[in-house]
Amino acid sequence: MSDTSANRRQRVQSAETGMSVLKALARLGGDASLTAIAAEVDENAxxxxxxLLSLVQEGMVAQNAATQHYHLGPESVRIGLAALRQCDPVRMGEMALVRLRESLQVTCFIAVMGNRGPTVLRIEEPSLPVTVNMRAGSVLPWLWSASGQAFLAFSDDADIRVQAQAEFDAGNEAQRSMLAGPDPVARLCRQVKEQGCAIVIDTLLRGISAVAAPIFDARGRVVAVLTALGASNGFDARPGGKVCPQVMREAATISHAMGFGPG
Amino acid sequence: MSDTSANRRQRVQSAETGMSVLKALARLGGDASLTAIAAEVDENAxxxxxxLLSLVQEGMVAQNAATQHYHLGPESVRIGLAALRQCDPVRMGEMALVRLRESLQVTCFIAVMGNRGPTVLRIEEPSLPVTVNMRAGSVLPWLWSASGQAFLAFSDDADIRVQAQAEFDAGNEAQRSMLAGPDPVARLCRQVKEQGCAIVIDTLLRGISAVAAPIFDARGRVVAVLTALGASNGFDARPGGKVCPQVMREAATISHAMGFGPG
Structure with a gap:
């Protein structure tokens, strides 16, 4: 949110300090001495x-009688579980989709891992969309879509690798020729990981390019993929081009909102 | 903690109010309007x-731009995950073990589900212990120990039922005669659930009685069992007797510290 002075005036400073003490304890692994917590928030003990007395009073923190150390209490567990339950990549990504659509004038969507493969859940299209046969509910292939490739590369699920290999073996000559080398699936995964996103040009749909970046949850698992696509002739799908960095940045923003990475 | 007036004077009221707003949002499912949150904490909007502005500032809460509703933010997820990681039933139960040992003068322990079955992790013995061949690392049977019965009855893990049935089938005449009826394992589970604890008298060890109650985590799964045991002649193992209610109460205290149940 914008930190205007009106906003700052209205806020409650001690409530914020209380939260910062709580966050410091979490950063210290959820268990620490008063000295360590004070050093972490850079305040006097x-x-x-x-x-900490107030945090204990509210059940957010508890103190070990033997060691005098503080640790996160049952109310912190309850708040975390409630937060995790409502952590939904589609909801967290709504604004990112709108921003991508507006700034790039591209079709963009969020796909999750459905039981049949990567599945489009929410799609945003510009006022003059390229005509693609893709809508909420569409299931995408692992190897021949950017979304599938992003799931494949960033997940450590062995089942997905097996399914991708089966897709390769069943692919036609044109598809197989796009993936080269002795272990083409592994090679693709390495490349996507190095780039930080998957890029396909004319692979799934002739004349269509797409870029997809992974969305991680708080535990570091790929739970969704953010994809932008457009007509290949007007879509800059190069790794350092117009689309890739922005898709990667928006995906990182959603991951952060999901609790991924440092605070 | 004791809420002495000295303690109360030192605490920071606004930090506590901030936490109570955060807890109210979690109780409301992690997503609610200002009106609903104000009603939940019984304060003016x-x-x-x-x-809420301060909670948003600290990343504990976020606001949906479209609906204006508040929801738990990424920092709440991070704190919750840190709290869950350090939620250890043995650590949470240390004081309960000491209290049980002191007030009942019995041997008591906490067992978790190991890969070989219920496994004793921490044991406390009175100064004059009854001699039992049980120590940290001991693996207990499902049917012939109170700890195993408590895991069995309160878990919905089908594997455990299968293992318990195999134990019954392999049991000797004396053991099998203790469990009656057409489906003795299911009957035992019902009985233990109704009692709220498992009671065995002379089953695993001749002359030894034991009482075990389940410890639940924040998601409602049995993660450990708290057990007290003693020589049958001096150990009141009746359901409403001296031992059962206290073991159940201490197990409930540990569960609460793990985040189980309402705040």
Missing amino acids: AKVHRY | AKVHRY
Whole structure:
């Protein structure tokens, strides 16, 4: 949110300090001494102790009677579980889809891992969309779509690798020729990981290019993929081009909102 | 903790109000309107709004631009994951073991589900212990120990049922005679659930009785069992007797510290 001075005036400073003490304890692994917590928030121990008393009072923190260390309490567990339950990549990604559509004038969507493969859940199209046969509910291939490739490369699910290999073996000559080398699936995964996103040009749909980047949850698992696509002739799908960095940045923003990475 | 007036004076009231707003949002499922949150904490909306601004500032809460609803933010996820990681039933149960040992003068332990079955992790013995061949690392049977019965009855893991049935089929005449009826394992589970604890008298060890109650984690799964045991002649193992209610109460306290049940 924008930190205007009106906003700052309305806020409650001690509530924020209390939260920062709680976050510091979480950063320290959820268990630490008063000294360590005070050092982490860069405040004096007496002040931090007062906030810890309040956090204990509210059940957010508990203190070990033997070691005097503080640890995250049952209310922190409850809040975390409620937060995890409502952590939905589609919901977290709504604004990212709108931003991508507006700034690039491309079709973009979020796909999750359905039981039949990568499945489009939410799609945004510009006012003059390229005509693609893709809608909410569409299931995409692992190797011949950017979304599938992004799931494949960033997931460590062995089942997906097996399915991708089966797709390769069943592919036609034109498809197989796009993936080269002795272990083409592994090679593709390495390349996508190095790029940070998957790029396909005319692979799934003739004349259509697409770029897909992974969305991670708080535990570091790929839970969704953010994809942008457009007509190949007006779509800059180069790794450092117009589309890739922005898709990767928006995917990273969604991952962060899901609790991925440092605070 | 004891809420002495000295303690209360030192605490920071607004930090506590901030936490109570956050907890209210979690109780409301992690997503709610300002009106609903204000009603839940029983404060006026203007005041609650100021606290929400601070919670948003700290990343604990986020606001949906379209609906104006508030939901738990990425920092709440991070704190919850850190809290879950350090939620260890043995650590949470240390004090309960000491209290049980002192007040009942019995041997008591916490067992978790190991890969070979219920496994004792931490044991406390009175100064004059009854001699039992049980120590940290001991693996217990499903049917012939109170700990195993408590896991069996409160878990919905089908594998455990299968293993318990195999144990029954392999049991000797004396063991099998203790469990009656057409489906003795299911009957035992019902009985243990109704009692809220498992009771065995002279089953695993001659002359030894034991009482075990389940410890649940924040998701409601049995993650450990708290067991007290003693010489049958001096150990009141009746359901409403001296031992059962106290073991059940201490197990419930540990479950609560793990985040189980309402706050």
